[in-house]
Amino acid sequence: MGNLIGALKLLGWSNQTLTPNREEDFVEKNIGFPCRVVTGNKAVQSVFDIDLFRKEEFHFGVAKIRKDFTKGVCPSVTSNGKIHEKNKGFLIEVMSKAYGEILASTASAVLSNISKWGSKPSDFEVKLTAVVVDALFPTVFGKSKPPFNAEEVDLYADGAIELRSDILEAIAGEDLDKTRQALLSILGKIKTSERYRKLMDLGKSHGLGEEEATAQLLFSVVFNGLRGIRGNLLTSFARLDTISAEDREELREEALAALKKHGGLTPEALEEMPKIESFVLEALRAGPSPDFFSTIATRSTTVKYTTESGQREVEIKEGERVYASSYWALRDPAVFDKPDDFVWRRFLGPEGEARREHHVIFHGRLTDTPAANNHMCPGKDVALSVIKGSIAILNTFFGWELQEPPVWTGTKIARGSQPDNEVKTKSFWVQRPEDLKEIFPSHFDDIRDMTTCG
Secondary structure (H helix, E strand, O other): OHHHHHHHHHHHHHHHHHOOOOOOOOEEEEOOOEEEEEOOHHHHHHHHOOOOEEOOOOEEOOEEEOHHHOOOOOOHHHOOHHHHHHHHHHHHHHHHHHHOOHHHHHHHHHHHHHOOOOOOOOOHHHHHHHHHHHHHHHHHHOOOOOOOOHHHHHHHHHHOEEEOOHHHHHHHOOOHHHHHHHHHHHHHHHHHOOOHHHHHHHHHHOOOOHHHHHHHHHHHHHHHHHHHHHHHHHHHHHHHOOOOHHHHHHHHHHHHHHHHHHOOOOHHHHHOOHHHHHHHHHHHHHOOOOOOEEEEEOOOEEEEEEEOOEEEEEEEOOOOEEEEOHHHHOOOOOOOOOOOOOOOOOOOHHHHHHHHHHOEOOOOEOOOOOOOOOOOOOOHHHHHHHHHHHHHHHHHHEEEEEOOOOOOOOOOOOOOOOOOOOOOEEEEEEOOHHHHHHHOHHHHHHHHOHHHOO
16 A cells, blocks of 8 residues: 555645655655655766666656557667667657757747637647647658647647556546547558658668657657647746746847847747746746656665765665656755746856756756767757747747736646646737738738637
């Protein structure tokens, strides 16, 4: 019963279940399984050593991947050793190609979707999911007929994982028929997309068969990509509602100048938006996705780390589970001043650059480069580009009023990094229309008339 009670506590109280005592780290707990919970920033970084810690295949902490949703192929994010290197090498190359197109695709996805929203968009979170799907999927798969559908992609992501506990999974009672139908539909679209054959040839060059390559792409792009980007984009959008009008104008002026100078959302324009970048990085610090790293010790070892009480070390046994909380690592007062405050300028300037070494996100340090011999997400740069680019366009050219202020308590495991309460908009409108027409003329007429849509 210990495992069940531990899982219930985590599901009911999420990150607050792991609230740290900053005098100690590597604390023994049961969160659905016995483990060492790690919350200090420097100690959390120790789990990135793949020689000492490995991923549990097909598992994310208290959840596990449904093998029939990947045809028994272990996704890169939970694989190890030579298999991981092969899978990761393939995905890195895919994402490298997508990166070259992602900003143009993001601008098109944001503006074309907004043109359909109208002045009172309902189901805002679903609409933001559609933005991410339309930005990400064409850069990876190319166009498909019919196009990828946000609702079925979300359905697949819901069904792709299940709780480790059979009892809790039975209580959750998901409709797997719908999720499996979504899976078949997405697979069909992937296989008819214009780049499918090239992707399979690329997979073959990395030693992957067609089924393996398809499974790697499906899970990585749909679950890790869509869910991760959507969660971080939504929380970044909601955080705009928590800063002053003067601060939002400061962000707006920076983005507008860069967009005008470079004629749209380009790599050069994004490079000249350090304030937008700092804002997004702070949003990801305050509400990271993923908010934990679940590992298993590959051998007995001594881990040295530092807490407020000084230098410490801990003996980890071979096979012991280590569950590292990025949520609390990013609230460690030893490396972040006023960690509970949202300080959007935190990552600006030389001091802000130095703080990035302590920003643990996307299964690594923000400063890490995705490689076959680490677990840093191969789509890190793609994801950050979608989030930063979307926030730059939304904040610069549009205004909105939310139905209620966003709230984050760290207790809602189902919401992840997103606000506890669903983000809903009362109203949505165009601002700076002349600048929008100048920079994005091909979308202007549709957006100008958006008040008559939706």
